[in-house]
Amino acid sequence: MKIGVDYYPEHWDRSLWTSDADLMQKTGVKLVRMGEFAWCRFEPIENEFHFEWMDEIIEIFAKRGIDVVLCTPTNCPPLWLCEKYPDIIPTGRDGRKNDAYIRGHRCMNNPHFLEYAKRIIEKMAKHYAKNPAVVAWQIDNELEANFCFCENCTDSFRGWLKEKYTTPANMNKAHGNNVWSGEYSAWTQIRPPFGNNPHAWLNPAFMLDFNRYASDSTVKYLRVQTDIIRKNCPDTKITTNTWFCQNMPDFYKEFSGLDFVAYDNYPTTKIPEDTEECYSHSFHLDLMRGIKRRNFWIMEELSGGLGSWSPMSRTTAPGMLEGYSLQALAHGADTVIHFRWRTAVSGAEMHWHGLIDHSNVPGRRFEEFAHLCKTAEALDFINDTQIRSEVAIIYAPENEWAFKLQPQTEGMFYFEQIRLLHDAFSKYGLNVDIIGPDADISGYKIVAAPQMYVTDENTVKRLYEFAEKGGTVILTNRSGVKDTHNNCIMSQLPTVYRKLVGAYVEEYDPIGRDMIPVQFADGENFSCREWCDILHTESAEAIAYYDGDFFKGKPAVTVNHYGSGRAYYIGTVGQKAFYRHLVRDILTECGLPFVETLPDNVELTERMGDGYKVRFIFNDTDREQSFSIGEEELSLKPFEMKIDRQNV
Ligand code: GAL
Secondary structure, rough: EEEEEEEHHHHOOOOHHHHHHHEEEHHHOOOEOOOOHHHHHHOOOOOOOOHHHHHHHHHHHHOOOEEEEEEEOOOOHHHHHHHHHHHHEEEEEOOOOOOOOOOOOOOOOOOHHHHHHHHHHHHHHHOOOOOOOEEEOOOOOOOOOOOOHHHHHHHHHHHHHHHHHHHHHHHHHHHHOOOHHHHOOOOOHOOOOOOOOOHHHOOOOHHHHHHHHHHHHHHHHHHHHHHHHHHHHHOOOEEEOOOOOOOOOOOHHHOOOOOOEEEEOOOOOOOOOOOOOOOOOOOHHHHHHHOOOOOOEEEEOOOOOOOOOOOOOOOOOOHHHHHHHHHHOOOOEEEEEEEEOOOOOOOOOOOOOOOEEOOOOOOOOHHHHHHHHHHHHOHHHHHHEEEOOOEEEOOOOOHHHHHHHHOOOOOOOOHHHHHHHHHHHOOOOOEEEEEEOOOOOOOOOEEOOOOEEOOHHHHHHHHHHHHOOOOEEEEEOOOOOEEOOOOEOOOOOOHHHEEEEHHEEEEEEEEEEEEEEEEOOOOOOOEEEEEEEEEEEEEOEEEEEOOOOOOOOOOEEEEEEOOHHHHHHEEEEEOOHHHHHHHHHHHHOOOOOOOOOOOOOOOEEEOOOOOOOEEEEEEEEOOEEEEEEEEEEEEOOOEEEEEEEEEE
C-alpha cells in the first residue's frame, strides 16, 4: 500500500519545496499529485509554455524516491483565454454564462477551449513522456456530467439525438411526444431543458436522454484528453478522480477507457447520533471498486476538518485519519493520497484542512499521518491481494437519474435501499461488490437488484438466467416500472420481472413518511414506510405481511423458486433491522457462512492473496468496541483497524 499527498507547488514559496520534500521523504510519502489547476503557470501568456518550475519540483521529489501523478490542468483555463474567448464559459439552465471564472469554468464542447486544451495537454504529454518519475496522469478534476446549455452543447445534444433516432418521427415515438403537442418536425426545434420550471414539467423520456447525453458528453471530453496522453505516453497509466456529486456521470462508461479508478474520499468527521443513518463510507468504497471490479486508488483522502464550501466541520478525531485510510485499503484501495500536504493560506479553500496547518508546524494530525505511513510500509503482503465477494448489489446510473427526475414518494431515493442492503450484508461480515448493470454476475451466490426502475432487457435476461442456474436474486418495489425510454410499461408490476418473482402488484400505496407495521411469517415485527406494493402471489410464497391499513394481511415480501434458484421481492421499504432480518434468512438459505456478533459499524472484510487471506476488522465508531468472533475476543479503540494474515 502506498501513501501519498496532494501537493500544489504553485501555492508555496520555492524556499519551502525542498524542506517539504525532505519531510515527506522522512515521513514515508511515496507519491505526490501535482499540476491540477495550474494552467496559468504552465502557459502564463498565450503560446508561451513554462515547464521548468514543474521540472524542478519533480526532480526534487524524484531524488527522494517520490513518484508523481501529473494532472491535466483543464479544469481551470487561464484568465487570458477567458478574456479572449468568453464563449468558453459554460451556460447555466437560466441561459446565462456563469461569469465567476473561478473553477470548472470551461465548456467541454467549446471549440476554442478544446483547441487550447488539446495544445497544453499535448505539450505536457510530450514534455513528460520520458520522465520516469511521472507514474500516472489524472485528467481534469472531478468531472461531472456536462450540464452546459450553450449553443455548442445544444448542437451536440441535437447531434446525439439524431444519431440515436435518425429521424424526429422516431424520437417522437420513443419519447411519447403525442402528449401536450410535443412532436418535433425538425432537429432545430430541440432545446436543452432550459428554464426554472421544475423537472416535473418536462417529459421524463426526453430528460432521461438529456442525462444520458450529458454523461456521454463528459466521457467524450475525457477521451479527447486520454487519446493525446496515450499517443505520447503509451506506458503511463491514466485515470481521473471522481466523487459523488450532483450530476454524476455514468461511472462505468467514464472509466471504461481509463486504467484504474480514482476516488476522492471525504468520510464524515462527525458521527451521526441517528443509528438509522448509513454513514459508513465503506459503501462508496465498494461502489468504486465495483466500477472496474478491481482495486482502485484514493486520489484525495480526508486529512482534517472540512470547510470553505460550508462552515467548518469537526476536525478528524484521533484515529480517524489513519482508520479511514486503512478502511479504504480494506475495501480495495491500493494507494491513498491525502488532500492536502498543507492547508492553503490563500484562495477560497483556505479553511479546508490539510495534514499540516497554516502555521506550518506539524501537529497531531501529521503525527497520525506519519504513523499511517509506517503502518503502510509494513503491509507489503497486501500488495496484489484482491477482494472476492459472494454477494453483489447492482447500481444502475440510469435508475438514479430517472428517480431524480421523478421523485417517487416523500423520503424515497434510489440509493436508500442499495445502502440498506449493503448495510445488512456488511453487518454479517460479508464482502459486498456494488456493480454496474452490465457486469458479469455469474460468479456470485446472491445478487440484489434494488429498484430496477428503467428496464434494460439484457439485464433482465441475465437476472433470469442467474436465478435459473441456482443464484439468489433480491428485487424490490419500483422494478420494471419503465421501459428503456423512461415511459411506463403497460403491464402489471413488476412487469418484466413478474415470472421471476412469481407475484404481481395488485395496487400500490406511496405512503411517504407514514409508518405501517409489517410482520414476518416467523412472528418478527417491523415498521415499513415510503412505499407499499400490495402483492398477489402466483408461484411465490409470502414471507412477510402488512399488519395495518386497508391492506392488512396482504403480502409485503415474497420468495419464489425459479429454476434452481430463488427470487425474493421486497414490496416495501423498511429500516435497517428489517433488511438485516431478511438478509439473515437469505444467507442461511444460501448456506453462506456469516458472523452474527459484529457491533453496528464494525466492519469485517477480506482480501485474498495467493494461498492466504488478509482479514480486516475496522471499528468505524467513536467508541471502544468489545466483541467476539467465534472463540476470539476482540477489543478495538475508536477507528482502530486490526489486520491479520491467515493461510488458506
Ligand atoms: C475536492 C476537489 C479538490 C478540493 C477539495 C476540497 O472535491 O477535487 O480540488 O477542492 O475537494 O474542497
